[in-house]
Amino acid sequence: MNPLVQPAPRGPLLGVNIDHVATLRNARGGDHPDPVRAALHALRGGADIITFHLREDRRHIRDADVHRLREQVHAPLNFESALTPEMLDIIDGMRPAMVCLVPERRQELTTEGGLDVRGQFERVRDACARLGASDCRVSLFIEADAQQIDAAAASGAPCVELHTGAFADALEAGDTQLAQRQLERLREGIARARAAGLQTNAGHGLTLRSTPELARMPEIRELHIGHALVGHALFVGLEQAVRDFKACIESA
Ligand code: PXP
Secondary structure, three states: OOOOOOOOOOOOEEEEEOHHHHHHHHOOOOOOOOHHHHHHHHHHOOOOEEEEEOOOOOOOOOHHHHHHHHHHOOOOEEEEEOOOHHHHHHHHHHOOOEEEEOOOOOOOOOOOOOOOOHHHHHHHHHHHHHHHHOOOEEEEEEOOOHHHHHHHHHHOOOEEEEEOHHHHHHHHOOOHHHHHHHHHHHHHHHHHHHHOOOEEEEEOOOOOOOHHHHHOOOOEEEEEEOHHHHHHHHHHOHHHHHHHHHHHHHOO
16 A cells, blocks of 8 residues: 555644745745755654645746755655646656645636646546656645545545635634535535545645644545745744644644
């Protein structure tokens, strides 16, 4: 069995997304703060996985970062990628442990909505076969929608990451009724994905307040968290920020 597709020992594993460190670096065009150094600090704080997104416009992570991550970070790397020939070629060369296929639109501030697996089924299925042959564990970033989950299961991907943004945003905005509805939607999605034999991960928009709700769901294997964690790190340091999120997951 693929060791990356197994039940979690103490709550979900934590994937720390370092894109936001690269965004800060790129604001001044120099080399600081270095996202690779951030990855090493995150691992010292207890991160299980390092997540990054090489976007088509290279707005945060750059190609050179990807090469340095591969050389210097000896932990599972989760490469978030659009489904384009250019990205699939880069992934073939790098062979990260994990690839998460995401939708990408140039104008968006962050990944908005999930991948439309159903609407581009053949492309997704072919990419899953190609990446699987390169020993990458493929995950599809989708909404907790029955049709998308069924399409993901049929595509050959072993894993999905369910989009938690609507739930997390509602909770932060204090709209508890909407948050509860979104959480129920996620619960149903997780149950459907598990029944279809998919490993189920989750992420997007999670904070110290919203993370425990997901962390206490035993079916979730990994949580991928970036913006709130890096924001918290400004006040407590990156290693401590990772420790705080790990503690929040483990005590949930
Ligand atoms: N998961 C996926 C697939 C993402 O695209 C992102 C954002 O890069 C995240 C998780 C992390 O989201 P956030 O930065 O809001 O925590």
